[in-house]
Amino acid sequence: MAAKIFIPFYSRTGTIEALARAVAEGAEAEGAEVRLRRARELIGHDIMSSVPGWKESAEAMNARYPAPTAEDAVWADGIVFGTPTRFGSVSSELKAYIDGLGGLWVKGALNGKAGAAFTGSATPHGGNESTIISMFNPMAHLGLIIVPTGFADGAMFKGAGTPYGPSVVSGNPPSGPTPEELDVARFQGRRIAKVAGALRALNG
Numbered sequence: 001m002a003a004k005i006f007i008p009f010y011s012r013t014g015t016i017e018a019l020a021r022a023v024a025e026g027a028e029a030e031g032a033e034v035r036l037r038r039a040r041e042l043i044g045h046d047i048m049s050s051v052p053g054w055k056e057s058a059e060a061m062n063a064r065y066p067a068p069t070a071e072d073a074v075w076a077d078g079i080v081f082g083t084p085t086r087f088g089s090v091s092s093e094l095k096a097y098i099d100g101l102g103g104l105w106v107k108g109a110l111n112g113k114a115g116a117a118f119t120g121s122a123t124p125h126g127g128n129e130s131t132i133i134s135m136f137n138p139m140a141h142l143g144l145i146i147v148p149t150g151f152a153d154g155a156m157f158k159g160a161g162t163p164y165g166p167s168v169v170s171g172n173p174p175s176g177p178t179p180e181e182l183d184v185a186r187f188q189g190r191r192i193a194k195v196a197g198a199l200r201a202l203n204g
């Protein structure tokens with residue numbers, strides 16, 4: 001049976017959305033069934049309206065993706081979290097979704113599933129690695145088996161991504177992932193699908 005991969009992400013201007021879609025493509029290339037879900041806004045309309053394009057971009061993505069639910073996490077064999085870097089860490093929007101998983105944590109419902117993370121920052125030294133590693137903390141609490149990218153594919157040797165997870169250096173305003181960054185994300189999608197399928201067979 002195909003592995004089930006759940007990709008809950010937050011993206012405000014489309015960079016992380018593009019990376020999420022590349023992770024999904026990689027997982028689907030391994031035969032996985034994929035759910036892409038976008039965490040919803042937490043900040044007020046005043047802030048969302050303060051930068052041209054933010055509100056419109058968020059609304060367009062909300063039309064494309066349902067919000068992530070706890071049931072999605074239970075359904076999945078592997079969960080890949082995606083977030084823009086916010087001051088060197090995870091966005092509050094994605095974190096709010098994760099913080100809603102306490103009911104599953106108490107039951108150990110996610111123990112033994114595969115987990116991974118990806119991110120983007122505006123600048124090369126803006127905190128991509130620290131953001132991904134910060135997401136490893138709740139993943140460990142939830143009992144996920146964390147799957148880093150490592151240097152386990154040729155895509156990792158072309159100056160894109162991190163050994164912790166795929167990443168984008170988007171610039172400001174964001175100009176989207178490069179082909180090399182998308183290749184790392186596709187590789188991670190293939191890798192998580194393989195590991196998630198193997199773990200499901202192991203867990204029974």
Ligand SMILES: Cc1cc2nc3c(=O)[nH]c(=O)nc-3n(C[C@H](O)[C@H](O)[C@H](O)COP(=O)(O)O)c2cc1C
Nearest residue numbers: 011012013014015016085087088120121122123126
């Ligand atoms: C409140 C806020 C905090 C941010 N913090 C950082 C940061 O610490 N380092 C960085 O390089 N970029 C930072 N950024 C830029 C975003 O992480 C970056 O543009 C990202 O690629 C946007 O992804 P998106 O297009 O999917 O929304 C920040 C942006 C916002 C709005």
